[in-house]
Amino acid sequence: MYITITAQKLGKTYGQSSAGFVAYLEKENQGLEQEEMEHFFNQYGDEISAKEVVNEIDGNTAKLKNKEPKFYSITVSPSKYELTRLENSSADLKRYTRELMKDYVKCFNREINGRAITVDDIKYYAKIEHQRTFKGTDRQIRENQPYATKILQLKNHIRKIENGERIGNIDKLKLKIGKLERDAPHQQNGIRIVQGMQKAGNQSHIHIIVSRKDATNSVSLSPGSKYKSSEVEMHGKKVGRGFDRDMFFEKAEKTFDKTFGYQRNFAETYKARKDFVKNPNLYFAALMKLPANEKAMAFKLMHKTGLPVIPNIPTNQAQMALRIFKRLRQGVDVAIKSSSIGV
Numbered sequence: 001m002y003i004t005i006t007a008q009k010l011g012k013t014y015g016q017s018s019a020g021f022v023a024y025l026e027k028e029n030q031g032l033e034q035e036e037m038e039h040f041f042n043q044y045g046d047e048i049s050a051k052e053v054v055n056e057i058d059g060n061t062a063k064l065k066n067k068e069p070k071f072y073s074i075t076v077s078p079s080k081y082e083l084t085r086l087e088n089s090s091a092d093l094k095r096y097t098r099e100l101m102k103d104y105v106k107c108f109n110r111e112i113n114g115r116a117i118t119v120d121d122i123k124y125y126a127k128i129e130h131q132r133t134f135k136g137t138d139r140q141i142r143e144n145q146p147y148a149t150k151i152l153q154l155k156n157h158i159r160k161i162e163n164g165e166r167i168g169n170i171d172k173l174k175l176k177i178g179k180l181e182r183d184a185p186h187q188q189n190g191i192r193i194v195q196g197m198q199k200a201g202n203q204s205h206i207h208i209i210v211s212r213k214d215a216t217n218s219v220s221l222s223p224g225s226k227y228k229s230s231e232v233e234m235h236g237k238k239v240g241r242g243f244d245r246d247m248f249f250e251k252a253e254k255t256f257d258k259t260f261g262y263q264r265n266f267a268e269t270y271k272a273r274k275d276f277v278k279n280p281n282l283y284f285a286a287l288m289k290l291p292a293n294e295k296a297m298a299f300k301l302m303h304k305t306g307l308p309v310i311p312n313i314p315t316n317q318a319q320m321a322l323r324i325f326k327r328l329r330q331g332v333d334v335a336i337k338s339s340s341i342g343v
Contacts, residue, residue, distance in 0.1 A: 001076070001077070001078055001079060001082060001252060001253055001256065001268070001270075002075075002076075002077040002079075003074065003075065003076050003077070003248075003249060003252055004073075004074070004075045005072055005073075005074050005223050005224065005245070006072065006073045006074075006075070007069035007072055007073075007224050008021055008069060008070075008071060008072070008073055016058075016066070016070065017054065017058050017070075018053070018054050018057040018058055018070065018071055018209060019054045019058070021071075021073065021209065022050050022053050022054050022057075022209070023050070025040075025050075025127050025129070025207050025209075026050050028129055028130065028131055038090065038127055038128050038129065038130075039127070040052075040053050040125045040126065040127050041094060041097075041125070041126055041127070042123075042124055042125050042126065043098055043101060043119055043120070043124075046094075048125060053125045053209065056123060056125070056211075057070070057071050057123070057125070057209060057211050058070070059217075060123055060211045060213050060215075060217050061211075061212070061213060061217075062213060062217045062218065064212060064213070064220070068212070069212055069222075069224065070211070070212055071209055071210060071211050071212055072209075072210050072212065072222075072223055072224060073207065073208065073209055073210075074104075074206075074207075074208040074210060074223075075205065075206070075207055075208075076097070076100065076205060076206040076208070076252070077205040077206075078093075078204070078205065078256070079268065080201060080202060081268070081301075082256065082260075082262060083202045083204060085260040085261065085262050086204075086260065089128070089130065089202065089204040090128050090130075090204075092260070093128050093204060093205075093206055094126075094128060095259070096206075096255070096256060096259055096260075097126045097206050097208065098119075099255050099259060100252055100255060101119050101122070101124060101208070102118075102119045103248060103251035103252060103255055104119075104122070104210075104223070104248060105117045105118060105119050105121065105122055106247075106251070107223075107243055107244045107245070107247045107248040107251070108221055108223075108242075108243050109241060109242045109243070109244065110219075110221065110241065112214065112219055117214075117221070120215065121214045121215055121216075121219075121221075122210060122211070122214060122215060122221065123210070123211040123213070123214070123215045124208055124209065124210035124211065125208070125209050126206055126207065126208040126209075127206070127207050128204060128205075128206055129203075129204070129205055129206075129207060130202075130203060130204045131198055131199075131203055132198070132199045132203040132205070133195075133196050133197060133198050133199065134193055134194070134195055134196065134197050134199060135195065136195050139186075140186035140193045141186075141193065141194070141195050143185050143186060144184045144185065144186050144192060144193055144194070147180045147181075147183065147184040147192065148184075148192075148194065150180055151177050151180050151181065154173050154176055154177050154180075155177065157173055158170050158173050158174070161173075188200055210223075222243065223243045223245070223248075224243075246270075246274075249270040250270055250271065252270075253268075253269060253270060265294060265297050265298055265301055266286065266287065266290055266294060266298050267287075267297075267298035267299075267301040267302050268301060272286070
């Protein structure tokens with residue numbers, strides 16, 4: 001499961017309208033018949049139009065300054081293993097979203113009129129998407145880049161020969177290009193992976209746009225608050241503030257597992273991934289204590305997600321294994337930020 005919470009920006013400032021983001025989320029519907037489209041939905045409604053989403057989100061920004069976000073985007077991307085538990089990606093993810101947003105409001109350390117916040121207090125709209133493309137930041141693109149650079153240089157060389165600007169053997173250069181295409185480390189269906197290429201397999205995921213203000217347009221609810229979960233005294237009263245992201249991420253996993261009967265492996269948990277970055281000793285100790293079958297699955301998942309896979313070293317050599325693990329970890333680019341999780 002990979003979840004991000006993002007305050008939508010336009011350059012260095014916060015956008016004054018959700019129109020651009022909503023239009024972006026409509027991209028998969030282009031060229032489709034009405035019955036094939038994925039529509040926006042919320043806790044109780046289906047087939048909500050993009051126009052209504054923009055009007056509702058943009059009209060719910062009372063007293064927010066230009067430098068404050070008007071809405072947040074939550075992206076929920078189940079792993080390919082999690083997706084295998086779904087019988088119908090669209091219907092199941094829609095059902096999960098509605099349960100997830102109940103978890104979302106529970107993670108605010110706030111009250112409205114002296115009572116706990118409920119899902120009816122927020123204004124959100126969600127949309128299911130089924131496609132993804134490779135981006136420049138993806139590991140496959142980054143590791144293929146040296147090959148892409150050499151291929152571009154050779155193609156430019158061929159173009160100059162064709163224009164009479166240089167002398168050379170075009171056939172030999174084309175053979176070199178073919179070899180580079182084949183040697184690139186990341187391929188999909190026998191073709192070198194390039195930026196913008198559509199990812200194969202089930203890529204279903206959820207986009208959620210949630211207003212910064214509550215449904216009454218009077219209370220500010222920010223999941224981007226720097227206050228995790230605390231209290232502050234205002235007008236002689238103690239008032240709760242903050243949003244507990246760790247709690248939200250963990251609840252997201254538990255709700256998915258309960259909803260779809262998913263047996264989550266240690267390596268798939270938010271806590272494990274966080275420990276991997278923050279406390280590798282703790283991560284390694286927990287990994288080595290797993291039963292053999294779960295440990296084998298954990299190694300498989302680690303490999304698929306870019307985490308280092310340690311050699312199969314006997315547990316009585318744990319200290320040696322830990323040193324190897326730490327050395328491997330130094331070369332791994334894993335971003336576990338307060339705003340996102342990834343498995």
